[in-house]
Amino acid sequence: MTSNRFFIELAYNGTAYHGWQIQPNALSVQECLDKALTTYFRQPVSSLGCGRTDTGVHATEFFAHVDLQDVAADKVRNAVGSINSLLPYDIAVKQIFPVEADAHARFHATSRAYKYFLHFHKDPFKLNRSWLFKGDLDVEAMNQAAEILQQYTDFSCFSKSNTQTFTNNCKIMQAGFAWEGDSLVFSIQADRFLRNMVRAIVGTLIRVGKKEIAVADIHEIINSKNRSNAGQSVPACGLYLVRVTYPFIK
Known part of the structure; x- marks a missing residue:
C-alpha cells in the first residue's frame, strides 16, 4: 500500500471541547476530526496537530497532518464538503492538500x-x-x-x-x-x-x-x-x- 501525507486546515469554536488533543474521558476537537476522517476514508486515521489548545480556546486557523493509504490526492482535495458534513457544526475543515512525506504540522511550523x-x-x-x-x-x-x-x-x-x-x-x-x-x-x-x-x-x-x-x-x-x-x-x-x-x- 502507498501512504501519502496530507495537511488539513481547519477552524473551530472550542467552547464545547476540552482542547485539541484526544483525552480519555473528555471530548476533544482531534477526536471529532479523526472520527470523521476514519468514517469517510474507511481506514483508521490519526491526525497530528500543530499544537495543543486548552479547554474552551478557539482557532480560526489550525493545521494537522494525516497519512492516508492508497487515496488519490484529487479525491482527498474534493472531500472537504463530505468531511464537514460528518463534523459538528463548530468544527470546519477549510482545505486538505498533499505535502512531502516528512512534512510535520507541529515541528515545521515557524x-x-x-x-x-x-x-x-x-x-x-x-x-x-x-x-x-x-x-x-x-x-x-x-x-x-x-x-x-x-x-x-x-x-x-x-x-x-x-x-x-x-x-x-x-x-x-x-x-x-x-x-x-x-x-x-x-x-x-x-x-x-x-x-x-x-x-x-x-x-x-x-x-x-x-x-x-x-x-x-x-x-x-x-x-x-x-x-x-x-x-x-x-x-x-x-x-x-x-x-x-x-x-x-x-
Missing part, C-alpha cells in the same frame, strides 16, 4: 499567532467568544509592558509547571493591544508558545492596566522565572489561535 479579545459591556453575542472585563484599563501602559516581552526569551514565569518541554525559551516577534470596534484585542506572535503562556501574559498585562503593578515590574517578573509572580490566567473564552506559518505554505 511561527504562531494568537489573539485575545476583551469587551466591556454585556453582549450576548460575545458569550464564550470574548472576556467581559469590568473596569478601566490603561492601554498605553499595557502596550509599554508588552514591548518588554520582546527583550526576553525565557518565559518560565508564564508557563504551567510540570510540562513536558525541554526549554521555556520562545522568541516573541510582536505583542500589543489595539481596539477593534468596541473590543480590545491583544495580538502576539512567536516561534513557539508554552502551555497557558498567552493567557498568563494577558493576565499579567491586565495587572499593569489596572495599575496594580508598574510597567517596569515586568522585568522582575520575567527574570524571576516563577509562575506565582505573574498574573492570573485570563479565561479561555477570549483566546484564538489565528495563524500558523510554514516555510512551504504561502
